[in-house]
Amino acid sequence: MMAIWKSWYRGNVNDFHYFQMKMADSTTKQCERLTMNMPKKICEDFAKLLWSEKVQIKLDKKKNTEQLLSILENKENNFMTNFPAFLERVFALGTGATVEYKKDDKTLIDYIDGDVIIPYKFTNSYINGLITISRYTKGTGANKRYFTHITYHEYKDGKYTKLNELYKSSNETTLGREINFNSEFPNVVEFEEYITDTPYFQIWKPVIANNFDTDSPMGISILANQIDKFKAIDTEYDSLNREFRTGKKRVLIDRTAVKRSPQVDETGEVNYVSYFDNDDEVYVAIAGMENQPVKEIDFKLRYQEHINSINAQLNYISAGVGLGQNYYNFDGQGVKTATEVVSENSDTYRTKKHHELMVNDCLYDLIKAICELENISYKSINIVFDDSIIEDENALIKRGLELYQSKTISLEKFMKKYLHYEDSEIQEEMAKIQSENKLIQPEGLDFFGMTQDASESEETSDKE
Secondary structure, rough: OHHHHHHHOOOOOOHHHHHEOOOOOOEEEEEOOOOOOHHHHHHHHHHHHHOOOOEEEEEHHHHHHHHHHHHHOOOOHHHHHHHHHHHHHHHHHEEEEEEEEEOOOOOEEEEEHHHEEEEEEOOOOEEEEEEEEEEEEOOOHHOOEEEEEEEEEEEOOEEEEEEEEEEOOOOOOOOOEOOOOOHHOOOOOOOEEEEEOOOEEEEEEEEEOOOOOOOOOOOOOOOOHHHHHHHHHHHHHHHHHHHHHHHHOOOEHHHHOOOOOOEEEEOOOEEEEEEEEEEOOOOEEOOOOOOOOOOOOOOOOHHHHHHHHHHHHHHHHHHHHHOOOOOEEEOOOOOOEEEOOOOOOOOHHHHHHHHHHHHHHHHHHHHHHHHHHHHOOOOOOOEOOOOOOOOOOHHHHHHHHHHHHHEEEEEEEHHHHHHOOOOHHHHHHHHEEEEEEEEHOOOOOOOOOOEEHHHHHHHHHOOO
C-alpha cells in the first residue's frame, strides 16, 4: 500500500493519470489526466500546522540549549530545513524514522522514509526492533555493482544495539553476498551497544489507526482513505481544462474555401492566394457547405459549474483528513489555504493537537538521545509548539498582560505561560526587574507602571 500512497504523493499514478481514449474514427490515443496534486498539498499543510520556525526547544539552562541547537542546526543535520520535509513525508507514507549516531566525533541525525523500514520486534504498536535499508551503486557497464546497506536497531531491557551489514551484487534484483562492512565504511563502527533508558531511534507515525493492516505496527498515510476523492477531484480538474480546449470558438467553412485560387499579377505571374489564414485554428473546413454562409459555433463554457464541483470535492477531502470544511478554496487559478485564525473548537485545531502528541513524544526522545551522545546535562526538556495559527502570539501576550495588570495572575505566571520563560530565566529576569525598579521607577509603581498598595510595598520592603 505504501507504494500506492507514494505514487499519489508524487503526483502521477500510472494506472490513473495515464489512460487510453477511444477517438471518433475508432482509433485509440494515449492521454494524460491533469492533476491538482492535492496529496502533496495536504501533506505540506500538515507539516506546516505542526512545525514552524516559531517552535521552541529549550533545556533548563541557556548554555545547554545553545549547545543542543548548535548540533541540530549544523551543516549535516540542518534540522529546521530537513525536519519539516521529513514530517511531510511521514504524513504521506504513514511512517518514518530518525536515527541518532556518532560519526567522526559528530552527532548526526538520519531522516529515514517509511518505505525502507522493516519492523521485526514490536509490542502492540511500539516498535523496539527495526531494519533500515539503503542502496547505492559503484562502477558502470559490466563493472557496475550494487551495494545494500542493512542496519539492525534494537532496544531491549535498557540496552540499545546497532548492527551494520553490507551486501554486494552484480545484479540489481538480488541481495548478493555479505562483505566486510568497514571495507566501504572505515569510519563507521560495525556494532555498537549503549546502556540507556531511551533508544537512539524514533518511529514517527500519524496518530490514526491503520485500517489497512490492523495487526501491523506501521502507521498509515493521511492520504490512505482519500484515494477515491483524489481521483474525483483530478477528473473534474482535467475536465475543466478540457472544457477550454474542446469548447473554444470555431468557424465552419466549406473545405473548398481553403483551397488556393490562381491569380495573375501585373507582371503576368500566376500566384496562388488563400482567402483564409490556414494557421488560424478557429477555422474548421468541412465538406458539404458549398454556397452556404460561414457558420460560427461559440460554445458556452461550464466554468462556474466546474469550480463549484471542485470546491465541493475539496471540502470532502479536507473534512476527510481532519482539517474541517472550507479549509481549501479553488478560484479557477489555484488552491488557496484558509488563512484566518483557527478557533479552539474547530476540526483543524483538534487535529493539530492530536498529531502534536506524536511529534512531542518523538522529538523529546530525539533530543534526549542527542543530549546523551553529546553529554549535555539537563533537568528538563521543554517543547513549545507554535499556536499562532490558533491565536496571534501578540494577542496572547496582550491578554496575559491584561490578566497580570488586573492582578488575576502573577508576574511569574505571565512570564512562564505567555512569554514561555524557563524557571531559571524567570528568576533571573525578575531579579533584573527588581533592580531596575529601584533605579528608575517611582516608589509604589511596579515594572508595568501599576500602582502598588501599601501592603504590597511593605511586603516588598520586608522581603528586601
